[in-house]
Amino acid sequence: ILNVEQSPQSLHVQEGDSTNFTCSFPSSNFYALHWYRWETAKSPEALFVMTLNGDEKKKGRISATLNTKEGYSYLYIKGSQPEDSATYLCAFPYAGTYKYIFGTGTRLKVLA
Amino acid sequence: SAVISQKPSRDICQRGTSLTIQCQVDSQVTMMFWYRQQPGQSLTLIATANQGSEATYESGFVIDKFPISRPNLTFSTLTVSNMSPEDSSIYLCSVEGGTGDYEQYFGPGTRLTVT
Numbered sequence: 001i002l003n004v005e006q007s008p009q010s011l012h013v014q015e016g017d018s019t020n021f022t023c024s025f026p027s028s029n030f031y032a033l034h035w036y037r038w039e040t041a042k043s044p045e046a047l048f049v050m051t052l053n054g055d056e057k058k059k060g061r062i063s064a065t066l067n068t069k070e071g072y073s074y075l076y077i078k079g080s081q082p083e084d085s086a087t088y089l090c091a092f093p094y095a096g097t098y099k100y101i102f103g104t105g106t107r108l109k110v111l112a
Numbered sequence: 113s114a115v116i117s118q119k120p121s122r123d124i125c126q127r128g129t130s131l132t133i134q135c136q137v138d139s140q141v142t143m144m145f146w147y148r149q150q151p152g153q154s155l156t157l158i159a160t161a162n163q164g165s166e167a168t169y170e171s172g173f174v175i176d177k178f179p180i181s182r183p184n185l186t187f188s189t190l191t192v193s194n195m196s197p198e199d200s201s202i203y204l205c206s207v208e209g210g211t212g213d214y215e216q217y218f219g220p221g222t223r224l225t226v227t
Contacts, residue, residue, distance in 0.1 A: 004154075032213045043116065044204070044218040051213060089155070093214035098143060099170075100216065102155040 002026050004092045006103035013080050014111050020076045021106040023090035027071035034091040035064055035075055038105070044089060047075075080110040114139050114207050116219035124225045125195055132191045133222045135205035140185035143208040145216065146178070148201045155204065161188050195226045 005024045013019050025033060032051045036044040048057045050066040050073055057064050061078045077084055087107045091100040115138040125131050135144065146158040158178055159167040167180040181189045192199050203222045209215030 034213075034215065036218075041121070041220060041223075043220045046209075046215060046217070049211070049213045049215055091155075091216075096214075098145065098160070098208055098214050098216065099157055100145075100147075100155070100214075104152075104154045 002092070002094060002101050004090060004101045004103040006088075006090060006106050008106060009104065010107040010109070012109045012111060015081060017080050017110075018076065018078045019080055019108065020074050021088055021108075023073045023075070023103055025071050025073070025090070025092045025101075027069060029095055030068045030071075031093050031096045033066060033073050034093075034100070035073070036089040036091065037086045038089055039086045047088075075106075077108075080108075082110045082112050084108060085110045113209070114141065114217045116205060116207060116217060118203075118205060118219040118222050120222055121220065122223040122225075124227060127196050127226055129195055130191055130193045131195065131224060132189050133203055133205075135188045135190070135219055137186045137207055141207040141210075142185070144182065144188045145206045146180065146188075146190045147204040147206065149204070150198075150201045158190070158203075192224065195224075197226045200224055200226045 035047040038044040048064045053068040055066040063076045066073045087105040089105045090103045117136045119134045144161045147155045149155045158173045159169045161167045161182040163182045179191045206216040206218045
């Protein structure tokens with residue numbers, strides 16, 4: 001059974017703090033890794049698709065890195081804002097298919 | 113990207129009853145997916161629904177419990193049958209992104225509570 005793990009499960013940070021989360025995934029048969037942001041009662045929103053070892057992608061204050069050899073990806077948020085409060089999910093397409101294996105997510109709360 | 117809507121957004125149901133969740137996409141897509149997130153658990157794929165064929169169910173999910181319809185390329189339904197409190201979950205539908213990187217677009221989910 002393939003396992004995708006995320007840590008921490010939840011965290012509270014103060015507005016302006018920088019933070020990061022981890023997604024661990026199987027390092028064999030890697031095709032891509034997806035990061036999503038999921039706010040309550042809204043659709044999960046795609047943040048990044050990571051495909052190449054050493055990838056680093058950035059969108060505003062949010063960035064992500066990828067290490068396929070050791071099987072992890074980091075998501076960084078610089079200068080957290082209350083609107084960043086959400087659950088951040090990583091998803092691993094199984095064996096080159098659309099069958100996603102999700103981590104349990106990291107629930108972020110940014111306090112004003 | 114695709115815009116996806118789901119109905120209902122939430123419901124409270126009694127055990128033993130059934131609920132049908134609708135998923136509507138604003139463009140034609142081949143593959144649609146249904147996921148479930150039980151409290152404290154990961155999003156888990158229930159089944160893949162392709163138009164014109166029977167849905168393909170993942171291990172642990174069966175058609176009698178979660179019948180799926182896919183009458184056309186923009187619509188699908190998932191029924192949760194004979195519900196028990198363990199079926200209390202968020203149910204999400206999604207569609208293929210068509211980007212080549214297995215990206216998916218998701219609906220806003222249906223929050224189901226079974227009492």
